[in-house]
Amino acid sequence: MLPVPDTAIIVVAAGSGTRLDAGAPKALVGIDSRSILRHALDGVFAAAPAQVIVVAPAGFEGDAETEAREAAGDRIDLVRVVTGGATRQQSVSAGLAALWGDVTTVLVHDAARALTPPAQIDAVIAAVTDSVGVIPALPVVDTLKRVDGGAVVGAVDRSELAAAQTPQGFPRALLESAYAAARASGVEYTDDAALFAAAGHVVRHIDGSARAFKITTPSDLERARHLLAETGEVHSSPTRAARSGLPRVGLGTDVHAFGGEGNLWLAGLEWPGEPPLSGHSDGDAVAHAIVDALLGAAGLGDIGEHFGTAHPEYAGAHAEVFLARTRQLLAEAGFVIGNVSAQFQGNRPRFSARRAEAEQALSAALGGAPVSLTATTTDGLGFPGRGEGISVTAIAMVVPDDSRRA
Ligand SMILES: Nc1ccn([C@@H]2O[C@H](COP(=O)(O)OP(=O)(O)OP(=O)(O)O)[C@@H](O)[C@H]2O)c(=O)n1
Numbered sequence: 379m380l381p382v383p384d385t386a387i388i389v390v391a392a393g394s395g396t397r398l399d400a401g402a403p404k405a406l407v408g409i410d411s412r413s414i415l416r417h418a419l420d421g422v423f424a425a426a427p428a429q430v431i432v433v434a435p436a437g438f439e440g441d442a443e444t445e446a447r448e449a450a451g452d453r454i455d456l457v458r459v460v461t462g463g464a465t466r467q468q469s470v471s472a473g474l475a476a477l478w479g480d481v482t483t484v485l486v487h488d489a490a491r492a493l494t495p496p497a498q499i500d501a502v503i504a505a506v507t508d509s510v511g512v513i514p515a516l517p518v519v520d521t522l523k524r525v526d527g528g529a530v531v532g533a534v535d536r537s538e539l540a541a542a543q544t545p546q547g548f549p550r551a552l553l554e555s556a557y558a559a560a561r562a563s564g565v566e567y568t569d570d571a572a573l574f575a576a577a578g579h580v581v582r583h584i585d586g587s588a589r590a591f592k593i594t595t596p597s598d599l600e601r602a603r604h605l606l607a608e609t610g611e612v613h614s615s616p617t618r619a620a621r622s623g624l625p626r627v628g629l630g631t632d633v634h635a636f637g638g639e640g641n642l643w644l645a646g647l648e649w650p651g652e653p654p655l656s657g658h659s660d661g662d663a664v665a666h667a668i669v670d671a672l673l674g675a676a677g678l679g680d681i682g683e684h685f686g687t688a689h690p691e692y693a694g695a696h697a698e699v700f701l702a703r704t705r706q707l708l709a710e711a712g713f714v715i716g717n718v719s720a721q722f723q724g725n726r727p728r729f730s731a732r733r734a735e736a737e738q739a740l741s742a743a744l745g746g747a748p749v750s751l752t753a754t755t756t757d758g759l760g761f762p763g764r765g766e767g768i769s770v771t772a773i774a775m776v777v778p779d780d781s782r783r784a
């Protein structure tokens with residue numbers, strides 16, 4: 379039996395994630411092969427030992443329990459999962475009700491701040507006293523204005539402001555009495571520090587960190603994914619195909635008609651003066667054929683499944699976004715990209731002058747994997763020959779990543 383720590387961390391994960399709009403409670407949405415909640419718990423368990431209370435969305439307590447079990451390892455005895463409420467404040471209340479008797483310091487942490495460094499958690503624990511609450515905060519970098527309707531009516535001195543993060547830490551007894559007062563008054567606060575201060579207590583701030591940003595919108599989720607890819611922290615769960623150890627090939631085709639407005643986007647490049655292609659995204663048929671070839675090679679479905687109209691965040695997106703996400707999906711499934719070859723069929727644009735530039739742009743978006751491009755006309759035959767649109771065929775080879783094979 380592990381010694382019982384005198385600190386507890388309440389991880390609130392019961393929000394619905396309306397602004398993320400991912401079709402599932404936000405905390406259970408994957409950043410890589412691990413969910414937002416799992417990443418948050420990985421950070422919590424990498425910090426100083428604490429009792430951990432996970433506040434789960436109603437009906438998803440079992441999922442939260444599984445995530446907690448995997449993150450906690452042999453510290454699972456220190457974990458409790460409780461059901462959240464309709465507001466963040468109600469969810470924190472549910473967490474407070476599950477505290478163990480020995481706990482004297484309580485941290486409240488948003489699961490949505492999934493990549494918060496463990497050092498930030500430790501710094502908050504170290505700064506809490508028996509009378510003072512502590513929040514991590516970042517300076518406000520934008521110039522701020524006070525507005526009224528459409529008018530700018532004044533300036534705001536940003537040196538007086540800070541952007542609050544979590545975890546926020548408090549002496550238990552004072553936080554419990556502040557929550558009781560808030561319940562009695564019926565006032566809803568957006569964070570625990572505001573609720574604690576409203577009860578007359580002092581809150582101090584320490585330095586927050588850029589990594590502790592809150593995943594709120596689809597672009598925040600992309601930011602988290604990019605961050606993990608950049609720092610080589612993507613977690614994979616090798617698929618059966620990857621565990622086979624064999625290289626695999628895939629084929630992708632895409633066709634787009636000329637149409638729409640603006641410049642042409644093709645092979646990751648903008649082509650000023652060339653007629654644009656129509657499509658849900660930017661119509662870059664070269665990138666889309668490559669995506670299908672890669673997904674097909676890895677056995678991960680197709681472009682419609684991962685980037686179609688059910689994913690509005692990709693509307694208008696350019697090649698680098700599609701290709702970077704595809705590379706990440708492959709990495710999560712345990713594959714690295716061997717090479718890609720694509721053939722463009724159409725009358726224009728004339729590819730030869732920009733072939734090297736296009737290959738380099740596509741390769742960079744795929745993390746340096748070799749990409750070769752060829753181009754041909756169809757001697758006036760078919761829709762490419764009549765100048766109605768273009769067609770692209772791509773093949774790709776993917777290779778199981780030995781370093782990730784279980
Ligand atoms: N009823 C609620 C609402 C929010 N939270 C948690 O509080 C944190 C901050 O909330 P936010 O990120 O704004 O989450 P959502 O309420 O899920 O998002 P949205 O407002 O877009 O619906 C999140 O970790 C969220 O899971 C919670 O536990 N219970």
Ligand SMILES: C[C@](O)(CO)[C@H](O)COP(=O)(O)O
Nearest residue numbers: 488542543544568569570592
């Ligand atoms: C607690 C919090 O994360 C502090 O920044 C935030 O106040 C909660 O979420 P919301 O974005 O204000 O709804």
